[in-house]
Amino acid sequence: MVAEDNFIVAIVLGSSKITAVAGRKQPDGTIQVLAYAEENSETFILRGRINNVTKMKQCLINMKEKLEKTLKKTISHAYVGIGGMGMHTVANTVIRQFGEKTVISEEIVDNMLQDNKASASNDRFIYEVVPQEFKIGTQTQIDPVGIPTDCLEGRYLNIIANGNLREDIDSCFRGALLKIAGLPISVLTLSDVILSESEKRSGCVFVDMGSETTSVAVFKNNVLRHFAVIPLGSANVNRDLSSLQIEDSEAEELKLQYGAALYEGSLDDKSPVKLKDGRQVKFEEFAGLVETRMEEIILNVYHQIELSKYDKSQLIGGIIVTGGAANMKNIEKAFETHTHFEKMRFVTKGGLRTPIHSNSADFNKDGIYNTALAIIDKAEFNCCGGGLGEDSQENIPSETPNEVEKSPIEATATAASAANEPEEQAEVREEPKAKKQKAGVFRNFFKGFIDKMTDLVSEEDNTKSRKDA
Structure with a gap:
């Protein structure tokens, strides 16, 4: 694939502005900015949530057209940076009793992670899972694989929000003929490129x-x-x-x-x-x-x-x-x-700790594109849909709202159900x-x-x- 057909698109949903950047990661780690756009969002996003789906959809269509005009390529996918009121962490613990000494395998750890992903109620969505540690006896381990034990306790931090947030995003991006490559949490992705x-x-x-x-x-x-x-x-x-x-x-x-x-x-x-x-x-x-x-x-x-x-x-x-x-x-x-x-x-x-190259001297002087750039830095999926005017089925999103192609950045995001969430929320x-x-x-x-x-x-x-x- 030629370089011109390989780029990443990040769209960040903010309460005052929606920002979008199309960029290419270079072999030396720098990001080459190819196109960018911004739109005011005060009339349809409130506290990080979409409150007018029609206006949001039209905004995405406008931004997609602006980027494509500059790129001279179509955009089939985009990473969507999210946040918003109500998003918070909930701690969860999964325990495995083995009855006898058992050497912990990758399969056991993966199965415990899947059990953890079933720890939110039906109206919630787990956007990311952050493993905290594993307890073996009185000791804690980051990686328990290979250690013999008769009991393993896994501790996880689930980042959750109302499931309607995901549904609204899916609906708007389908209407704009964009597939979602990933749903990174904006502030956490930004922290990766700002914090040492x-x-x-x-x-x-x-x-x-x-x-x-x-x-x-x-x-x-x-x-x-x-x-x-x-x-x-x-x-x-x-x-x-x-x-x-x-x-x-x-x-x-x-x-x-x-x-x-x-x-x-x-x-x-x-x-x-x-x-x-x-x-x-x-x-x-x-x-x-x-x-x-x-x-x-x-x-x-x-x-x-x-x-x-x-x-x-x-x-x-x-x-x-x-x-x-x-x-x-x-x-x-x-x-x-x-x-x-x-x-x-x-x-x-x-x-940002990642070097940025842009043909515009004024690009990102006020830092409004920081989050979009941070997402591109962490993303891998090619968002190019082909040349302008080409008839590509890749540009037509699936009719199934939740069938989103998951990228590495979103690999742990999943819907789930469980009963211990209310107690955790009460503290938050x-x-x-x-x-x-x-x-x-x-x-x-x-x-x-x-x-x-x-x-x-x-x-x-x-x-x-x-x-x-």
Whole structure:
């Protein structure tokens, strides 16, 4: 196959934008960007979930046409980066009693993995399985194959979400005549190309601060230990500022100009914030709206760290933050204040360890294509459908919604059923204990919301975190 007919396409579903990149991995490990596109998604994706299938389908058709026009090739497949509210990890244990000393084989380990894949309820979908460790007697092993024992205990971390998320994605991509090559979880794939081996090994927290959601992943000994998607993001700050009776676009401008995750010193002597209609708002009131929401987001990040059962003494790599909200003024100071972590790193532009080559000097200057590039870096499947105008059946997806061709990146994703999930979810949804401090008019404005964040990462939490969220 000629090089021109071999490329990978990654499409990332975000709450503010959908981004797509077609790229080719070179022998030296670099990624050559061949085409890219972006579309606003605020009107049909909310907190990482598709809420308007028709608009989503048309967006995919538009992006596919843009990429194909540049590539001069058709696209038959695409990797789809996903996330979204309600996605979280559930721990599961599988035990094998042998009755006598048995040498553990690959077959035994594989069968235990299959049993684990049957550990979610019928309305859930396991998007990825992360083996944690195997317990043999009083010892733990990463690889138990070859060890004799009469009992083997396997511990797994299943990343799950509502099955409707998968069904909606399948429907939209079928409508756009695209087969799904894989469904990598965006934030975990991104962490692979941003975090160093030493950070993952020594323990760290990876935080992706998006528009509608904030994703938190905790790593220790090179293994994912906890993951959750919080339904709060930078767009919530804009909505809070809209309480000043201003449009979202003006709220965004004011946030960028005056916003800070933490304000230091007295605000009394600050000049009022001037609005476009001539009104003025006390700086203290404006600052309170921004700071309170950012505090809430960071406190919920810290709550997820607590749920991981690891603390800063065990997470030596510290906190690594990326995403749009990571650009906010004093964000590092706010994380230090609310999480008590001293070591942290902020990746606001670029930051990928994989070299990227593009013919456009402006490509990815703001980092919006980082996740798509990370997916391409990990993917293998050729997404080319042939030359433009060629009649290829490869371009026509299967009529069966869930018959998705699985790639190595999605090899562990599977649907399943079991009974022990509710107990695990209850802990993930545990109410965070937000601190009450800095009493004032803007604190009272949000009274009753910060302390009542039950079901924060659950499927049912569409409105409970903040009535205007």
